[in-house]
Amino acid sequence: MRVAVVGGGMAGLAAAHELATAGVDVLVLEGSDRLGGKLRLGQVGGLTLDLGAESVLARRPEGLDLISAVGLDDRVVHPETITASIWTHGALRAMPPTVMGIPADPEALAASGIAVMPEPRILPAPEHDVSVADFVTERLGRDVLDRLVEPLLGGVYAGHTDQLSLRATTPQIAALGDDLVTAAAEHRAAATASGPVFAGLVGGVGQLPAAVADTDGIEVRLSSTVRTATRTAEGWRLTVGPTTDVETVDVDAVIVAAPAPAAARLLAEEAPDAAFALAAIDYASMAIITFVLDDAVVPEGSGFLVPPVDGTFIKAATVSSNKWGWVGDSGRTVIRTSVGRAGDATLLQHDDGELASRALADLRSAFGTLPDPVDQVVQRWGGGLPQYDVGHLDRVETVERSVAAVPGLEVCGAAYRGVGIPAVIASGRAAARRLLDAGTIEA
Missing domain, CATH: 3.50.50.60 (FAD/NAD(P)-binding domain)
Structure with missing residues (x-):
């Protein structure tokens, strides 16, 4: 057959x-x-790197099961660091504990300076599907949505929370129940002993x-x-x-x-x-721009997310050389940035040089002075992410x-x-x- x-x-x-x-x-x-779809290897500055997805969710078994089934399990690695930041209000600010952007520690959120959360409203989840924005804003305010939930979902779906389905994109949030913040704190506490969240492969x-x-x-x-x-x-x-x-x-x-x-x-x-x-x-188009710099010049941490409300060009950056030991072993700094969301088709009409120049300008604003990269590659994913x-x-x-x-x-x-x-x-x-x-x- x-x-x-x-x-x-x-x-x-x-x-x-x-x-x-x-x-x-x-x-x-x-x-x-x-x-391979959205999995792709490429050469940047003499290094073989992922130009698409660079990790799998380790808390779901299917990815690691298939990796093992095809004989790649001896290459499985976990991130060296997952310490992420939010670039907002003119500074890189440590990400407080959240469940898909729902604050799990109101004191840590307040100290971070990322968002102001009003007294949470205790409300039952609606029986019908609603947008993520409607659900979160009604309970925790627009600032939490704009500066925590939106950048997280933007990285996954390249979409907008005003349109994205709560049931389809963030069932974890819907499952928290009536009291989102209390349930998020309980969920985070229970998850601390669950092992690594992400996995990758040496070599990509x-x-x-x-x-x-x-x-x-x-x-x-x-x-x-x-x-x-x-x-x-x-x-x-x-x-x-x-x-x-x-x-x-x-x-x-x-x-x-x-x-x-x-x-x-x-x-x-x-x-x-x-x-x-x-x-x-519908589908959203986006691009990943990978930079290789000669020296280890970037502060610690795995990278940062950017709230769209701040009007920056990039929506996220990952310091791959900090995140993955096999990348860092090169002795170079490798930074990936992503640009593009649903409805941003004109943004990606710029040529590769313009995309890279604007992304690098944002990186320099966030990190401070950076040397010119020794190489850069723009990988476009036209119509890459379903909404x-x-x-x-x-x-x-x-x-x-x-x-x-x-x-x-x-x-x-x-x-x-x-x-x-x-x-x-x-x-x-x-x-x-x-x-x-x-x-x-x-x-």
Whole structure:
């Protein structure tokens, strides 16, 4: 039996791995010239570094499980420091304890000078979905939202809390109950013994896609855009490749692991309700700008977040050479900055030199004097992050119902129930398991 996986990001690769290890022949069709989605390695100043995601959430098992399954567990490392700051009110200020930006220590928040929190309002969570902004502001005030919650979510989703769904993006906040601050303090106390929050790989997490693709039973075709997916009496027929040289591929089942716009196009005929719901999911574009400096010149700490309300160009900076021992061993300072949020399309129309110049100016404002970098790389992620706006989970349920009614079809990816690496791996594995458990395919 043979299954086609449309999309070679981490969700598609995880689905392929799950199927291949069960004895199924898998064909991964990726429209671009490389695998990995938002995982990517590149050269900056002679160093091989992550130009996309650089860590996985260690408190979810799926990422580390897959890393172990493909033989990379001996390279797993944890951050040397996770001491982060907020750059606001003209200074770098130590991040007080929070749960996704909800203060867990009001005294530490007051001492930080980051935000002023009024007396918290004790209110039950609404039964319907609301925006993160509406929920937090009503209970803790706009300053807490703008200077703690917003910068944290901006780093994950590149979105705006006025649009982002509470249920879809911050279920941790919704789960705190009526008294957010008290519950946040209790949650933080309970979490202190839970082990490291994040993990990475010596040499970069961008090694993971190739390691997964090397699994026996997985065939990969790059630069292979899938144009249609149509049910046949025996399974599915895909048309693949440029319009001037279309190839037909017959398979027993299909997992669509493409971003929502491409998935909507492929599902329009066989699962129109799913296609309609997917078409409603917006995406944000952003860029990561990596600088390499010759000397260890940056203060301690893993980096900082920036509240958008302060009007700076960058939204975050990570001092990778402080955060990861294997990067710091180079003897150089490596700083990653991120720019771009939903609706900021014009910002990314600047050329690479302008993006890097403006990002470096912000770094110098935050850190003080910095020497000129020896190298810099701008990695653009156009349409890279799906926006989980209010009502997102209802849209996802519509997609899942529609797809479930079509034998031999599954979907997975960041557009559904989580954008982090473990979440998309879980999405891909679950799609593969549904095919196997349904008996649609035989190992």
